Amino acid sequence: MELLESDEIEDLKEISMIDFLQVFLWCDETSNYCKISSSREENSGISIAVYGGDVGDKGKRKEYFFGDINN
Numbered sequence: 502m503e504l505l506e507s508d509e510i511e512d513l514k515e516i517s518m519i520d521f522l523q524v525f526l527w528c529d530e531t532s533n534y535c536k537i538s539s540s541r542e543e544n545s546g547i548s549i550a551v552y553g554g555d556v557g558d559k560g561k562r563k564e565y566f567f568g569d570i571n572n
Contacts, residue, residue, distance in 0.1 A: 521567040524549050 516524070528535035528551060536550040548566045 516565045516567060518567055521547070521549065521565065524551065524565050 525535070525537070528549070537547065548564055550564045
């Protein structure tokens with residue numbers, strides 16, 4: 502699974518629970534730096550921010566969002 506094809510920060514992408522778990526497992530298996538948060542300003546849900554390179558390298562960030570946890 503290739504997630505980091507760009508050096509630019511992408512807009513948040515909404516994904517399904519299956520995709521969310523695949524991203525999470527991919528991060529774990531490849532030792533990529535991933536940050537998981539439980540809320541966003543506009544939505545209630547869970548997001549994964551995937552960073553390429555060293556910890557904190559935000560030049561290669563992509564964010565993935567799973568649904569609205571209130572529905």
